[in-house]
Amino acid sequence: MPVSTKTLREGKVSIHTPTRLGPAEEALAAQLDGGANPQAAARFRDVGLPTRRVEAYHYTDLKSLIRAVPDLASPAITASQSAVNLPGSYRLMIANGRVSEGAGVAPAGVIFRKVDGPVLGERDDAIVRLNAALAREALRLDLDGSVDPLIHIDHRIEGDAAHVVDGAVINVADNASAIVVETFSGSNKAHMGNHAAYVSLGRNARLTHVQIDLGGAEATHFASTEYDIAEGAHLRTLVVHAGSALARSQAFARFAGPGAHADFGGLNLASGNQHLDMTLSIEHAVPGTTSEERIKQVARDGARSVFQGKIVVARDAQKTDARMMSQGLMLSERAEIFSKPELEIFADDVQCGHGSTCGEIDDESLFYLMSRGIPRGEAEGMLVRAFLAELVDGIDNEYLQQAINDIIDRWLGAGAASVAA
Amino acid sequence: MTTPMLEIRGLRARVEDKEILKGVDLIVPKGEVHAVMGRNGSGKSTLSYVLAGRDGYEVTEGEVLLDGVNLLEMEPDERAAAGLFLAFQYPIEIPGVATMTFLKAAMNAQRKARGEAEIQTPDFMREIREAAGLLKIETDMLKRALNVGFSGGEKKRAEVLQMALLKPKMCILDETDSGLDIDALKIVSEGVNALRGPERSMLVITHYQRLLNHIVPDIVHVFSEGRVVESGDKSLALELESKGYAGFDENAA
Numbered sequence: 001m002p003v004s005t006k007t008l009r010e011g012k013v014s015i016h017t018p019t020r021l022g023p024a025e026e027a028l029a030a031q032l033d034g035g036a037n038p039q040a041a042a043r044f045r046d047v048g049l050p051t052r053r054v055e056a057y058h059y060t061d062l063k064s065l066i067r068a069v070p071d072l073a074s075p076a077i078t079a080s081q082s083a084v085n086l087p088g089s090y091r092l093m094i095a096n097g098r099v100s101e102g103a104g105v106a107p108a109g110v111i112f113r114k115v116d117g118p119v120l121g122e123r124d125d126a127i128v129r130l131n132a133a134l135a136r137e138a139l140r141l142d143l144d145g146s147v148d149p150l151i152h153i154d155h156r157i158e159g160d161a162a163h164v165v166d167g168a169v170i171n172v173a174d175n176a177s178a179i180v181v182e183t184f185s186g187s188n189k190a191h192m193g194n195h196a197a198y199v200s201l202g203r204n205a206r207l208t209h210v211q212i213d214l215g216g217a218e219a220t221h222f223a224s225t226e227y228d229i230a231e232g233a234h235l236r237t238l239v240v241h242a243g244s245a246l247a248r249s250q251a252f253a254r255f256a257g258p259g260a261h262a263d264f265g266g267l268n269l270a271s272g273n274q275h276l277d278m279t280l281s282i283e284h285a286v287p288g289t290t291s292e293e294r295i296k297q298v299a300r301d302g303a304r305s306v307f308q309g310k311i312v313v314a315r316d317a318q319k320t321d322a323r324m325m326s327q328g329l330m331l332s333e334r335a336e337i338f339s340k341p342e343l344e345i346f347a348d349d350v351q352c353g354h355g356s357t358c359g360e361i362d363d364e365s366l367f368y369l370m371s372r373g374i375p376r377g378e379a380e381g382m383l384v385r386a387f388l389a390e391l392v393d394g395i396d397n398e399y400l401q402q403a404i405n406d407i408i409d410r411w412l413g414a415g416a417a418s419v420a421a
Numbered sequence: 422m423t424t425p426m427l428e429i430r431g432l433r434a435r436v437e438d439k440e441i442l443k444g445v446d447l448i449v450p451k452g453e454v455h456a457v458m459g460r461n462g463s464g465k466s467t468l469s470y471v472l473a474g475r476d477g478y479e480v481t482e483g484e485v486l487l488d489g490v491n492l493l494e495m496e497p498d499e500r501a502a503a504g505l506f507l508a509f510q511y512p513i514e515i516p517g518v519a520t521m522t523f524l525k526a527a528m529n530a531q532r533k534a535r536g537e538a539e540i541q542t543p544d545f546m547r548e549i550r551e552a553a554g555l556l557k558i559e560t561d562m563l564k565r566a567l568n569v570g571f572s573g574g575e576k577k578r579a580e581v582l583q584m585a586l587l588k589p590k591m592c593i594l595d596e597t598d599s600g601l602d603i604d605a606l607k608i609v610s611e612g613v614n615a616l617r618g619p620e621r622s623m624l625v626i627t628h629y630q631r632l633l634n635h636i637v638p639d640i641v642h643v644f645s646e647g648r649v650v651e652s653g654d655k656s657l658a659l660e661l662e663s664k665g666y667a668g669f670d671e672n673a674a
Contacts, residue, residue, distance in 0.1 A: 363476060368513040371473050372527035372583060373501035373534065382526065386517025386566075 019048040027069040031163065032133050034072075040133035050126045059306040059338045060277040062126065065246055066220065070192055072134070073097050073162035082154060083185035083214055084403045089150040092139060096157060097166045099139045109145035109176065114138075119167035119198045120226055127222045127248065131165055131196040138167035138196075143207075147178035150397055157186035157193055157219070167196040170209070174202035174230075179397055181210045184223070185243065188216035193244075197225040201233035203257065208236045208396060212407065215244030217272070223249040229289075231257025238265035238395060241276040242407045248277035255317075258288035265391050266295040269411045270303035270335065277306040284313045284320040284350075293324040296391055298384060299335035300415055310342040313350050320350040328358035329387055331380070331415070381412040423450035425486070426622035427472075427591050432483035434471045441467040443647035445483070449591070449640075452619040456633055457626045458658060459644030460666045465626045466510060468644070469595040473507040474500050487591055501527075502534035504590030508580040508597055515567040520579070523567045524549065528586055552585040556612045574605030581612040592616070592623045598632035610635030630662040643669050 021029060025048045032041035049066060050057035073096035082091060090107050093100045099114040106112060118132035139153065157164045170180055184193055193215065201207050213221045221244035229235055241247045253262060266278040282291055297305040311322045328337035341354040361383050369379035385408060392404050425448050432445040441464045449455045459465045471478045472485060474497040485492045492500050515523070529539045540548075553560065556578045568576050577597055584592055594613065598606055613636050617623070625636055633641070633655065641657040642649045643666075650669055651657065661669070 364513050365515050367473075367475050367497060368509065368515070369523070369527075370497035371475075371501055371507050371509075372523075372587065373498050373531035374526055375498045375530060376496065378526065378530065379498075382518055382523070383515070386515060389517040 019046065021045065021048050022063065024066045024069045025049055025063070028130065031069070031072055032130075035133050037133045040129065044129070044133075047126075056125065056279070056308070059304075059308070059340070060248055060275065065275060068190065070161035070163045070190060073157065073164045074159070082152070083156075083183040084212065084407075085399075086150055086152055086181065086403055087399050089152040089181070089399070091152040091154050092141075093154045093156060094139055094166050094168070096159070096162060097136060097164045099137055107147065107149050109143060109147045110151065111142040111144075113140050115140045115169065118196065119169050120196045120224060123252070125224070125250070127194060127250065128196065128224045131167065131194045131222075131224060134165040134194070135167055135196070136165070138169060140169040140171075141180070142171045142173070143178045143180075144173040144176050147176065150400060151178060151180045153180065153182045155182060155184045155193065155195060157189075157191040157215075159187060159189075161189040161191055163192045163194070165194045167198075170197065170199045170207075172199075172201045172205040172207045172233075175204045176202065177206035179208040179210075179400065181212070181400060183212045183214060184221055185214040186216070186219075188218070190218040190220075191215065192220040193222065195221075195223045197223070199225060200228040201230055201235055201260075203230045204232040205230070206234050210238045210240070210395065210400060211249060212240040212404070213243045213247050213249070214407070215247070217245055219244040219246075221247040221249075225249070225251045227251065227253040227262070229253065229255050229257070229260040229262055232259040233257070234260075235262040236265070236394065236396075237262070238267065238391065238404075239278060240267045240269070240404060240407060241278070242267075242269045242411055245273065246275050248279065250279040250281070252281045252283075253291075254283045254285055255289035255291070256285060258286055260289045262291045263394065264291065264293040265394060266293075266307065267388065267391055268297040268299070268305040268307070269408065270297065270299040270305040271301050271411070271415060272303060273301070274303045275306075276304070277308070279306075279308040281310040282312065282322065284311070284317040284322060286314070287316060287318045287320070289317065290321040291323070293326075294391060295326040295339075296388055297326070297328040297337050297339075298331065298387070299328070299337050300331035302332075302334040304336045304338070306338045308340045308342070309354070310344070311352060311354075313343075313345040313347050313352065315346040317347050318349045320347060320352070322350070322352045324354040326354075326356045327387070328356075329384065330358065330360050331384075384408070384412060423453075425449070426451045426453075426488055427624065428484075428486040429472075430484050432471070432485060433481045434467065434478050435481060436467070436478055440481075441647055442471060445648050447642060447649055449622045449624055451622055453639040454617060454623040454625060454636065455640045455642060456638040456658065457624060457642050457644050457649075458628060458630075458661055460628055463644045464647040465628070465644050466595055469507055469593050469626055472500075472593060473497055473505065498530065499534070501587070501589075502531045506584050506587055506589035506592045508577075508584060508592065508594045510596040510599060512568045512571075512576040512580055514569045514571075516569050518567045520563045520565060520567045521549070524563075524583065524586060527583065531587060548586060552582050555585070555615060556582055557608055558582055573600030574602065574609075577601055577605065577609050578612065581609055581616075585612065585616060590621055592621065594623065594625045596627060597625070598627055598629060606632070606635060630658045633658045645669055
């Protein structure tokens with residue numbers, strides 16, 4: 001019948017109507033046009049940036065959050081100072097997307113080189129796709145044996161506002177152990193950083209992987225990390241958001257061998273109008289693997305903090321033990337904390353647990369501290385530090401602990417200063 | 422003539438819409454130890470919280486002076502720096518705050534408020550050792566998080582330890598005997614008695630006479646229905662013990 005044909009045709013047309021792109025999306029599309037993958041540009045024009053209707057971006061609507069996209073970065077002006085003070089560490093720099101030489105002789109067990117192209121495979125995720133389409137070069141690190149110094153990958157965006165896409169590959173060999181810290185910082189401009197990392201742990205490997213965003217007050221920071229964890233390997237992670245106005249760190253982890261274990265940590269320190277998003281997706285693919293997630297969110301002023309944690313237990317992955325805990329601390333009435341746990345369990349002999357709490361500073365504790373003469377601001381600071389202590393204490397390097405505690409102290413100090421002003 | 426340390430005059434206070442303190446008059450002279458006795462719900466603990474400045478208590482009338490200084494306009498930390506100390510009935514457990522860190526922060530905050538220099542670590546350690554020894558507090562306990570996993574007796578000893586370190590002018594002990602066995606009560610009382618002195622006053626809040634055998638008061642006040650209904654020497658506590666609080670209720674009317 002003519003009527004139904006018309007209806008069908010209309011329906012079809014509406015599906016293929018390209019999304020109306022905003023100026024930021026047009027800028028991204030133009031950058032993709034100049035990239036190596038024309039299909040990526042066409043695809044992006046089709047769908048644009050994800051909105052809240054895309055479940056994974058429900059609380060982080062990139063279409064409305066990203067107002068402008070700076071030009072792709074030109075080669076860096078080298079910055080000499082380290083973003084954080086990590087005594088005894090071995091520092092490698094990726095400045096404006098360009099991998100530069102490490103200083104001095106690489107420590108025993110460390111091989112690094114510059115490699116081409118994207119580091120992450122195809123994934124149905126807007127940030128990962130943009131990274132893949134615009135990636136030029138990446139740092140590859142091969143770690144073997146017991147790597148003694150802390151390895152510091154110092155990601156920089158220097159000069160005028162720039163869009164930087166970079167990547168790192170970190171391979172930890174069988175039985176090897178290492179601590180790798182990635183910091184993200186640079187000049188105080190409206191940069192957009194899109195960083196990807198592929199991290200593999202060989203059998204019985206041990207890795208502590210810490211990522212710290214120290215971007216400027218106008219910056220946007222995206223980090224996507226994929227973990228492959230082999231039999232018997234132990235991974236510990238900590239992501240700290242303590243800088244950029246908009247930050248989203250997403251980790252995709254896959255347990256590939258029995259006995260593998262990972263502790264995932266996350267810390268959002270949200271203030272002003274910041275929007276900080278910590279997204280984790282963990283796949284227990286084989287039997288006998290364990291994971292623990294511990295996420296802490298502190299929000300003040302009108303800031304927004306988001307945690308999404310997904311645990312998938314495959315049908316064969318019996319004896320999985322997966323635990324997720326998200327705790328939020330609200331320091332103002334305007335602040336918002338969102339926490340979304342998701343469990344998809346296809347095996348029947350597993351232990352999975354998740355908990356989520358959100359509250360304010362405990363009045364009784366605050367009064368107790370103040371009744372001993374400790375002023376309100378300092379007492380609140382003590383209670384926030386106490387709330388965060390277990391995350392920091394889990395990091396097995398005192399310099400790194402100190403660096404993270406310094407970041408927390410600076411954040412608390414900035415809050416106290418803004419109250420006083 | 423005695424100089425007052427704590428002067429409470431016509432103090433009325435409420436929590437939400439409920440008036441709890443209904444015109445408290447109480448003066449503790451310098452160097453004296455007074456006891457406030459009253460049954461549960463008579464407003465004793467409210468009095469201690471109002472004096473220490475806890476949120477949620479609204480003072481509607483009256484005044485409180487500490488050594489001549491008006492306390493009621495001050496934040497809790499300012500009251501502490503002015504010389505007030507409240508030993509809590511239920512000391513708060515604060516996971517993640519090391520006891521030593523807390524003690525040092527409290528001592529330094531009060532020093533700073535008084536314009537004094539921060540305490541040097543060796544001096545701090547010496548003061549801790551001395552005060553802890555007197556109260557039979559193991560240094561191991563001080564390495565733990567504040568009050569976390571402390572027994573009832575350990576918590577109360579830790580309160581008295583703080584009192585000894587902070588050297589307040591005016592100590593309020595809220596039901597310090599609750600949750601203590603005889604041995605712990607003795608240790609705590611000895612700790613408190615060691616702090617008695619001509620420049621320090623104390624207000625001991627309790628509903629049992631038992632504590633007052635150990636910490637012997639100069640004056641006993643009977644508290645009922647949100648105010649002091651009778652005051653006398655220590656024999657009043659014994660009279661209370663035999664007659665019960667009911668015998669004093671008519672005075673409250």
